[in-house]
Amino acid sequence: MKTCAAIRELLSAYLDGELPQQEAQQVSVHLRRCTECREIMEDFRRMQAQIRDLPQAEPDREQWGNLMNRATMRTSRGLGWILGVGGVALLAGYGLYSFTRDPSVDTLERIGVWAMLGGGVLLFATVLVERLRAHRSDRYKDIEQ
């Protein structure tokens, strides 16, 4: 048979219906014969009921409607980015292709353009590596993605 001290540690979970059946039964039997533990239980019930009745901060109706619409947008911004960046990449690729095929462009111009292109790719690669490292050390990544 459990002591009052042991039972009191279970009262909170008993209140919430989170105890296994056998322990819940033990608490129930104990409460029938122990006035002090019963008083604690009643106080827990009273506090829980009052906390449930506390007023709740409500968002402004219009603000809330806008917020819900933004949060549950079905066309993701990701798709917009993919289309936008894809279009720019396509045009840039076509421009580069035309440029390299153009016999009127001299060598210095070719070198300049390829240097710009190489620099851009290098910068993109360094940013990508940084992002990947940051992602690996992000402790919230599992729940925010």
Next chain:
Amino acid sequence: MPVSDRERELIERLDAVGRSGFAYACQKLRNREDALDAVQAALTSVWRTRQRLDPQRDLRGWFFRILRNRCIDVVRDRARGAHQTLGSDPVTLDDPADGLARDESRDQLRAALATLTEEQREIVLLRDYHGLSYAEIGRALNIPPGTVMSRLSRARSALRERFLAQEGAS
């Protein structure tokens, strides 16, 4: 793009959990605008994972975990001075300016809640005010269910002690 039944149901659930989360964020951040921003970020994160989410099982726990992390980030930014310290419209559970009829017992309970540690107050409110199950609280706070049980038990005992002291003092 048509909304599927599953998505419609999820939006309804998100609406309910988001409103509850707004009250939570107001209590944490004491600023309605910051609370709205945090809730929107948390709802957006949950919405993005909707294909993998089981709304019956995971929704509230995950939502509160993300929201709590957002609130922690805002509080951390404030400490660094990157964010305003307090807004002009603080709304908290223990703020008497809720515009509703006063009740002595409720005031005593608010006062008792205010004397708890942040950890104790949070777990009591997640359970009794926001109605999360132990499993959901465990997910929200990233602690095992056994720890939820013991922490909540200690918090309620502390609250009872302070509440009875408040009642005795009046």
